[in-house]
Amino acid sequence: MRALQVDKGGRTRHDPRVRVLAAELAALEDAGLRRRLRPLASASDAEVLLDGRRVLLLSSNNYLGLATHPAVKAAACAAIERWGCGTGASRLIAGHLELHAEVEAKLAALKGTEAALLFPSGYQANVGAITTLVGRGDHVFSDALNHASIVDGCRLSRASVHVYPHRDVQTLEAELAATARGGRRLIVTDSVFSMDGDRAPLEALAALAEHYHSWLMVDEAHATGVLGPGGAGLAEAEGLGARVTVHMGTLGKALGAAGAYVAGARALVDLLVNRARTFIYTTGLAPAAVAAAGAALEVVATEPERRAALVQNAATLRDGLRALGLDARGDTHIVPLMVGDNRAALAFADALLARDVHALAIRPPTVPPGTARLRVTPMATHTAAQLERALAAFADAARATGCQP
Ligand SMILES: *Cc1c(COP(=O)(O)O)cnc(C)c1O
Numbered sequence: 248m249r250a251l252q253v254d255k256g257g258r259t260r261h262d263p264r265v266r267v268l269a270a271e272l273a274a275l276e277d278a279g280l281r282r283r284l285r286p287l288a289s290a291s292d293a294e295v296l297l298d299g300r301r302v303l304l305l306s307s308n309n310y311l312g313l314a315t316h317p318a319v320k321a322a323a324c325a326a327i328e329r330w331g332c333g334t335g336a337s338r339l340i341a342g343h344l345e346l347h348a349e350v351e352a353k354l355a356a357l358k359g360t361e362a363a364l365l366f367p368s369g370y371q372a373n374v375g376a377i378t379t380l381v382g383r384g385d386h387v388f389s390d391a392l393n394h395a396s397i398v399d400g401c402r403l404s405r406a407s408v409h410v411y412p413h414r415d416v417q418t419l420e421a422e423l424a425a426t427a428r429g430g431r432r433l434i435v436t437d438s439v440f441s442m443d444g445d446r447a448p449l450e451a452l453a454a455l456a457e458h459y460h461s462w463l464m465v466d467e468a469h470a471t472g473v474l475g476p477g478g479a480g481l482a483e484a485e486g487l488g489a490r491v492t493v494h495m496g497t498l499g500k501a502l503g504a505a506g507a508y509v510a511g512a513r514a515l516v517d518l519l520v521n522r523a524r525t526f527i528y529t530t531g532l533a534p535a536a537v538a539a540a541g542a543a544l545e546v547v548a549t550e551p552e553r554r555a556a557l558v559q560n561a562a563t564l565r566d567g568l569r570a571l572g573l574d575a576r577g578d579t580h581i582v583p584l585m586v587g588d589n590r591a592a593l594a595f596a597d598a599l600l601a602r603d604v605h606a607l608a609i610r611p612p613t614v615p616p617g618t619a620r621l622r623v624t625p626m627a628t629h630t631a632a633q634l635e636r637a638l639a640a641f642a643d644a645a646r647a648t649g650c651q652p
Contacts, residue, residue: 311501388422438474495510574586609621
């Protein structure tokens, strides 16, 4: 058989095996579901360069603006000088640096746990933790709107997966009560839901976990660095830290770096080191990211005004959008602006971008069908004048696209 010439664009287009892929993309396009990468020409900030224009960025999880904080950048540069650019191996081989241990200790202190473990990404942290804790014959109970990495962790675990309706603790309790004894049980939830900006009913979940002999795992990806008196997350904010078995969070959102952690009992962390395939079979998190996260934790502690500014900016946006008659939801720094139809959401986002505001349309499968939305996320570093400009653009764009109710 002759080898396929994959490097000559002209030929691959006529290859039937490539045409199958093009047809699938065309179907996505027809459904208003095609996604495209858009390169920014500048760092993640309140304003960014996109297609040669300066636009207000309202789609970033760099909530506190720490990705460009001078102390965070300096820590990353110093780490490269001292530790190099890459770790060169998985943590268990030769990729575990004292730097990792140092930042893991910092994270454990923040979370008030015995230990913490860094992962290269939140996706890997969730998949690794869930598949370590439960397996065939066990039960995992997962909120319907949990992040895709939790969904994938549940599937890969081979445990029986019980998906309960969003925040519905009554249905969850019925499921727990109806599940035969024997086998391990894990309840897993986002703390702040990434596309809805609402909060998990953690107190009720903790009580159910205790009553039904279940572990409770909380994904604080959107709350780490943001919520709680010390910035540890929603569990800290509600005084529930000690009742959570598995604390997970990311370093790439409010902390402005990259990577993630799982925190909890020493035995949990030691077991993850031995069993979590997404930890064992991957190269250790790069020094720059580890050091940046460590420095960001200090900024969170020493500059609480950033958290206050984020709360203020989110309230300004949410209230302003509602005053325009738009359906802005959530009760955190994530402000979903509900549209419904995929194409309408895309048209709204395009109209905004034409007015120099970048707020991305979020469509299925990231959100349930019929619930396309703009996910609007301010940063602590947006000024009042910038938000005013953004709200004027929302008003115009809503009128121009007929999205106004
Ligand atoms: C972003 C996110 C993750 C994944 O984290 P990464 O570090 O980006 O892989 C996990 N859970 C939730 C809720 C998230 O929003």
